[in-house]
Amino acid sequence: MLENKPNILIVDDEKGLRLGTQRLLEEEGYEVTTAENGYEGITLGTACDFDIAIIDMKMPDIDGLDVLGAIKKVFPNTICIVATAFASYDTAIEATRLGAFSYIPKPFTPDELIYQLKLAHQQRTLLLEAEKLKKEREAQMLEIANEKSRLNTIIKSINDGVLVFNREGKVVYFNSSALKYLNLTEIKIGDNIPDEFPPQISKLLNKYISSEEFIGKTYTTQIEVLPNGELFVEAACSPIKNPDKTLAGVVVVIRNITELKKVELIKSQFVSMVAHELKTPMAAVQGFLNIMLDSQIPLPYEKQQEYLSRSVIRLRSLLDLVNDLLDISRMELKTKQREIVEIDMSEAVKSTLLILELDLQKKGVAVIEQFDEKLPPIKADINEITRVITNILSNAIKYNKDKGTITVTLSSVQNYLVMKVADTGIGMKPEEKTNLFQEFFRAKNEKTRNISGTGLGLTIVKRIIESYNGKIEVESEYGKGTLFTILFPINI
Amino acid sequence: MALIAIIDDDPDILEASGLVLKSKGYDVVTANNPNDGYRIIIEKAPQLIILDVMMDEPDDGFFLAQKLRRENISTPILMYTSISKTVGLDYDKGEMIPVDDFVEKPISPEQLVAKVQKLLLKK
Incomplete structure (x- = not known):
């Protein structure tokens, strides 16, 4: 018996021969399909990839050679055996040219047929094996080509x-x-x-x-x-x-790494500025202490006291600066722990004004409060908001005229809570306004000479406000006063 | 003794440096901005100028030094700064800045006096 039943198509118009062959081959273990004319032969033979087709040459409708050609065209691996009673040299050549495997003269003995079929089956097996290998190789080649182009595309991208x-x-x-x-x-x-x-x-x-x-x-x-x-x-x-x-x-x-280098440069410039700002008060304090230590410089008691208290003032400003720097650094690292609560801005402003009471009195500055009723609360960290209000208000005091006024307005406009702080102070020149929010920028002129500050106050304010998606704007007229407007989103 | 001009926007530095130099017998004039500084240099003709670099003024110490040299005032200048050379702005004596010596703040009175003596002798 055969292992995989080979599929055989018998195309013959002679019923007796067709059925006889079918019976014989089925007994031998083949699976047999039959076609009783050329047309049926082509239909069946091109619908399914038969292992072997036995084709009669002479049929009334379509010539056996045409059936052979049609099948070979669709399934080139179907092994075709041509059977004919009218064997001639010409048809044999033509059949071979069309891809027939062998030529069997009619009538044939069962042994003859079986022998031919075995050879045909071997050929079929070889063809299929070769085809499989070819396909595998093609697939592999394709894979390599794909891999190469994929890698190329990746590297290019x-x-x-x-x-x-x-x-x-x-x-x-x-x-x-x-x-x-x-x-x-x-x-x-x-x-x-x-x-x-x-x-x-x-x-x-x-x-x-x-x-x-x-x-x-x-x-x-x-x-x-x-x-x-x-x-x-x-x-x-x-x-x-x-x-x-x-x-x-x-x-x-x-x-x-261009951007990285830019950041590095900004960082190193910032460090350089910080170093300068830290060294300046230290140099002053060291200068005073050196004088007091120097036995060659006689100093009256009052002078010594004056230098000591001036040193203390410089050290306090140094401490303020260090604290501001720490705040900025925390903001940058975003390690600052925030506790978001609902804040009533009018209360926050009032309590900050209490803290600044002494500074207000010293300068004789009056505060006018214009708070709308029923202001919506904002959601933020109370320490940060207090810092914003303190920095803005203390600037309004520091840069005010003696006996000036500060007008604080609170209102809600669309989705923002708006705080306006207007002073009657020294104001700013346009060029000073543009640099206002830069680290360490302090307007330096004859009017500001004696006002102390770290140059970081507004930087901190801006950073806090912007971290809550708010806005800060400034209007100023030199010699007349400055107006800060802070817009703080309500729905956050 | 020589007359020294100190130009610095920090009143504490002006006072401390001034006292140190006075204790060594120098005469001292001071100014706390470049405009006044320029004025005292023209009026008093000091033998040495101690000039702060970073005066946060639009026309800072560098500017004043260049202006003096342009006007052929060759008085030795000791440039005074609290910017460290190691960070950001690298500069050294003579590099684009027409000064005779460069010191970093803070400086000890001894160092200051030594630098001043050296520059005055050079002249």
């Missing part, structure tokens, strides 16, 4: 520049970001390390290439590609290892 050098220092791969970040118009595959290449990278590449021993480390270097901090990159060079632990090449990954 990487925002970082990627460059690969072989162990002779020749460029074997690069992506467009690499060109961009090195400010080069072109690199040619196969070229040596280009001359216009940043020397820092060339140096690192040569280090890997010229070394006798394999260097396993990754080296990074920062390069200012375009001057004035316009383009800063960090290049990381890593070795590519052969299986035998020798150098295959070097891959260079180039990252744009």
Whole structure:
């Protein structure tokens, strides 16, 4: 018996032969389908991939050769055996040309047929095997091609520049970001390390290439590609290892760090400003203490007392500054723990005014409160809101005229609670107004010379307000006064 | 003894530095802004100028130093600052700024006196 029942199609118009062959083959373990004319033969033979087809040459409707051609066209792996009583040299050639496997003359003995079928079946098995292998190989090739193009697409899409050098220092791969970040118009595959290449990278590449021993480390270097901090990159060079632990090449990954450098610069400028602001009062205090320690400088008691109290004032301002800096740093780190509560702004303003009572009295400044009734509460951290009100009000006192006034207005406009603080003070020049919210900016002129401050008060106010999605605006007229307007969202 | 001008916007620094120099026998004139500073230099013709850098004024210490040199006033200038060289703004003596020496605040009275003596001798 046969293992997988081969599928046989018998196309013959002779009923007796058709049925006889069918019975014989079914006994031998074949699965048999029959077609009684050429038309049926084509229909069946092109509908299903038969293992073997036995086709009679002479049929009344369609010629056996046509049936053969039709089946082969659709299923080239169907093994076709041509059977005919009118064997001729010409038809044999034509049948072979159309892809017939063999030619069996009629009448044939069962043994003859079975022998032919066995050969045909072997051929069929071989064909199918070959086809399967071919398909597998094609699939694999496709996969490799896909993999390669996928990798290519990935590397091309990487925002970082990627460059690969072989162990002779020749460029074997690069992506467009690499060109961009090195400010080069072109690199040619196969070229040596280009001359216009940043020397820092060339140096690192040569280090890997010229070394006798394999260097396993990754080296990074920062390069200012375009001057004035316009383009800063960090290049990381890593070795590519052969299986035998020798150098295959070097891959260079180039990252744009321009923004990072900008932040670094701002940070270092801020540190520089902080250092200056901290050192100034310290220098003054140290100056006074040195004088008092110096036995060569005789100082009357009153002078000593004066210098000591001036030192204390400078130290207090230093402490204020340190506290402000800590507040800013906490705000930046967002580590500040917030306790969001409902705040009645009119109460918050009133309690802050109580704290500032002494400062108000000293300067003889009067406060006019214009609070709308039934103000909606805001939701915020009470310490932060108190800080905002304190900083704004203490500025309004400090920069006011003696016996001036401060008008505090509270109202709700659309979704905002609006606080306006107007003073009758020295006001600001337009150029001072633009720098107002900058760290350490303090308007310096003959009128402000004796007013102390850290230069961080309004920076802190602005940061707090903006962290709640609020707004702060300022209007000022030099010599007349300043108006701060704070808009604080109600629905948050 | 020599006359020294101190120009600084910090009144405490003016007072302390002034006292130290006076105790060493120098005569001292002071100003707390560049305009007054320029005026006392022209009027009193000091032999040495101690000038603060960062006066937060639109025309700061650097500006005043350049202005003096432009007008061929070659009085030695000791530039005084509390900005550390190590951060942000790197500068050194002579680098674009026409001054004779550079000191960082705070400075001890001995250092100040030593610098002043050296600059006066150089002249």
